Amino acid sequence: MWLAESGGGSNLLITVAPFILMFAIFYFLLIRPQQKKQRQRGSMLNALQKGDKVVTVGGLHGTIAEISDDTVVIKVNDVTKLTFDRSSVNNVSARSDAKSEGNA
Numbered sequence: 001m002w003l004a005e006s007g008g009g010s011n012l013l014i015t016v017a018p019f020i021l022m023f024a025i026f027y028f029l030l031i032r033p034q035q036k037k038q039r040q041r042g043s044m045l046n047a048l049q050k051g052d053k054v055v056t057v058g059g060l061h062g063t064i065a066e067i068s069d070d071t072v073v074i075k076v077n078d079v080t081k082l083t084f085d086r087s088s089v090n091n092v093s094a095r096s097d098a099k100s101e102g103n104a
Helices: 002-046 098-103
Strands: 053-056 061-067 071-075 081-085 089-094
Touching: 002 089, 053 071
Parallel strands: none
Antiparallel strands: 053 061, 053 089, 061 071, 071 081
């Protein structure tokens, strides 16, 4: 009787092992890289500052004129300023030198 019980336990392990393996593959190939991208994007959005040259999700290029917790005002040319949600900034094309200007 004892042999029959141990055989059933190993059968369960063989049945569950492919699912565990598939989850591990999905985690390392899909879930983990996506979380890493989200963390990088969040740190980029938190590091935005006045004077940064940015590109929005819609493809608009401009310079940050004003910034608050959830919005940014992007200066497109000398006259035009547009307000966007902070999350609509896709990437930063050039950082401002605000830190170095403060030390000079």
